[in-house]
Structures are given as C-alpha cells and as structure tokens.
Amino acid sequence: MRYGTADVLRDVTFRARHGEVVALLGPNGAGKTTTIEILEGFRMRSAGRVRVLGTDPALGTEAWRARIGVVLQSWRDHGKWRVRELLAHLGTYYAPYSTGTIRRPWDTDELMAAVGLTAHAGKKIKTLSGGQRRRLDVAIGIVGRPELLFLDEPTAGFDPEARQEFHELVHRLADDHETTILLTTHDLHEAGRLADRIMILSGGRIIADGSADDLARRIAGEDEVRWTCEGRHFVKSTAESTAFVRELFREYGDGVGELEVRRASLEDTYLALVRGQGETGTAYGAAKAVAQ
Structure with missing residues (x-):
C-alpha cells in the first residue's frame, strides 16, 4: 500500500484458516488498520493479490459481504433507536443470504444474550454507557453470523467483567x-489469551508470525529461574526451565526456597521485535494525510 511516494505496506503475506483466531499487533502507524481495510474491501491496495473467502475484496458482491462481519473502533448511528x-x-x-449450513441472521434475543445486552434491549442507544455501547458494536458486527470477523480494538472501554465475557464469546465463535x-x-x-496465532507488523512488513509461546521461545530468549539455597541467591537462564527445576529439587530438596520461574512474555517478545525497526507513526500519518 502506497500513500503518495511512501510505501506503508510492503510484501505483507499471510494466510488464515477456518476457525482460526489471528491477532495483528504493531505500533501506532504500523499499517494495521490499512491492512484490515484492504481485506474488508473498504480500501483498494496499490499492488498485490488478496483473496478473502475466495474473492478479491475489491470485487466483493453483497453476497460476499454478507459472509463477513466488521467491528470498527467507533461508528456513528441513530441514537434514538x-x-x-x-x-x-x-x-x-x-x-x-442464508444457506443450508448457516442461518442468517442471528436470532435477536440470542444475540443480545451472547453479548450481554438482554437487560438493555429496550434502551435507546444514546443512553448506553461506553461499555454497553461497545457490546452493541460487537453485536452489530456478528448479527449476520459471519464466517470471517474483523475486530478492530474490540474491547476498548470494556470493564474487566465485560472483557472476560467478550473473550468467552470469541472462543465460542x-x-x-x-x-x-x-x-x-x-x-x-x-492477544495472548485470544489468538491462536500472532502476527507483528512493523516497518510495513510482518516481522513475526506464530503462537505467543513459539514467538517467545524463538525471539525473547530463555526462561529465568531464581531461587535461594543456604542463604544465597541464584539466577539461571535456561530453555528447559521445567527440567532444570525438577533437577534442582532432586539435588537440594527442601533447601530450595523463594523459587521463581519467569517465562518470556508476549510483551517481551513484542518489544524485542519492534525496537530498532525505525517505525514511526508520524511518518506514516504524514504520508497518509498527503495522499488524502
């Protein structure tokens, strides 16, 4: 994807399988929303080939659009509804657009129950809280029982309980x-809780693709084991922390104290990857503003 003379997406290549939850991560201005908009058919790519549910999104018909769902970061609607x-x-x-295998739309009462809006069914949209409004966004995105669902920052504004309920809904879908x-x-x-696969976009390219655990092992390094023994503190880095701890207890038994195993987290992996990429949202935003 090019804005003016700036290539903001270059050689972005990936596939997603049926029933797979894929998270696209990256710093502000990395091109995540642009990538999503190209896949949704809302923005035309500058070059390359894209197939979504077997169709080029730029040529998608109404029947094709009925098969996808979109939950935007925000959108305008009629508050009196x-x-x-x-x-x-x-x-x-x-x-x-119902088929023999997929009955569309989702039953309204079942849908409201799924997103936690049953108690608010009769309320006007303009009276909803931020979290309730976000649940409605999700309900609108899945009302047609989509085969493919795009979620752009889906839980922004959710309280912890609402976020947990939404995560359960994603897993059910x-x-x-x-x-x-x-x-x-x-x-x-x-992302770590929801996604089967995580892709990290930086510098206009996908720089990592795999499960959270795979990426942590490949990129963020070894686990760190800390413990005390006979009044002394020890630290050991190892790729086989479980086996190391088992051997530690076999040798020292109850003499091992204050044991802590710190595994490389998705945050460690993410930061290790995006640092040094030279990606700045300012450059991306400026190129996009000029193009528009």
Whole structure:
C-alpha cells in the first residue's frame, strides 16, 4: 500500500484458516488498520493479490459481504433507536443470504444474550454507557453470523467483567461456529489469551508470525529461574526451565526456597521485535494525510 511516494505496506503475506483466531499487533502507524481495510474491501491496495473467502475484496458482491462481519473502533448511528429494534432491523438485510449450513441472521434475543445486552434491549442507544455501547458494536458486527470477523480494538472501554465475557464469546465463535477472526489490539494480554496465532507488523512488513509461546521461545530468549539455597541467591537462564527445576529439587530438596520461574512474555517478545525497526507513526500519518 502506497500513500503518495511512501510505501506503508510492503510484501505483507499471510494466510488464515477456518476457525482460526489471528491477532495483528504493531505500533501506532504500523499499517494495521490499512491492512484490515484492504481485506474488508473498504480500501483498494496499490499492488498485490488478496483473496478473502475466495474473492478479491475489491470485487466483493453483497453476497460476499454478507459472509463477513466488521467491528470498527467507533461508528456513528441513530441514537434514538432502541437496542433490540436496531439489531432486528439490521438482521433483515442478511436474511436473503442464508444457506443450508448457516442461518442468517442471528436470532435477536440470542444475540443480545451472547453479548450481554438482554437487560438493555429496550434502551435507546444514546443512553448506553461506553461499555454497553461497545457490546452493541460487537453485536452489530456478528448479527449476520459471519464466517470471517474483523475486530478492530474490540474491547476498548470494556470493564474487566465485560472483557472476560467478550473473550468467552470469541472462543465460542471460533470453536463452535468455526468463525475465522482477525483482530487488532494494543492489549498484549488480550492477544495472548485470544489468538491462536500472532502476527507483528512493523516497518510495513510482518516481522513475526506464530503462537505467543513459539514467538517467545524463538525471539525473547530463555526462561529465568531464581531461587535461594543456604542463604544465597541464584539466577539461571535456561530453555528447559521445567527440567532444570525438577533437577534442582532432586539435588537440594527442601533447601530450595523463594523459587521463581519467569517465562518470556508476549510483551517481551513484542518489544524485542519492534525496537530498532525505525517505525514511526508520524511518518506514516504524514504520508497518509498527503495522499488524502
């Protein structure tokens, strides 16, 4: 993808499988939203080849669009609509695209229960709290029972309970309905909990692709084991922390105290990868502003 003379995406190559949850991470200005918009068919790529559910998004028909769901960071709507009325109304657009295997739309009452809005069904949208409003965003994105769901910062504004409920919903969509989910988030803990695969975008390229554990082992280095024995403190770095701790107790038994095993986290991995990439959101944003 090029804005003016600046290439903000270069050789971005990946595949996602049915029922897979993929997280796209990267610093501000890395091109995450642009990548998502190209896949959704809302932005035309400058070059390259893209297939989403077997179709070039730039040529996607209404039948193709009925198969995808989108949850934006924010969008404008009619605040006077009531929650249930809006979801039921939007659902009617998907009814003609039901298939023998996928019945569209999602039943309105079941949908509200799934996202935790049953108690707010009769409320006007303008009266909802920020967290309730975000749940409605998610409900709108999945009302058509999408085969592929795009989530852009989906839990922004959620309280801890709402975030936990949303995570459970994502797992149900992927596990029970084989919905493919591509999400962007700045919450690394959330990405680690939700995603089967994590891709890190920096400098206009995907610089890492794998599970959180795989990336940590390959990139962030070894585990760190700390313990005390006979009044002395010890630290050991090892790729086989479980085996090391087992051997430690076999040799010293109850003499081992204050044991701590620190595994490389997704945050460690992420920071190790994006540092030194020379990526700046300012350069990306300036190029995009000029192009527009």
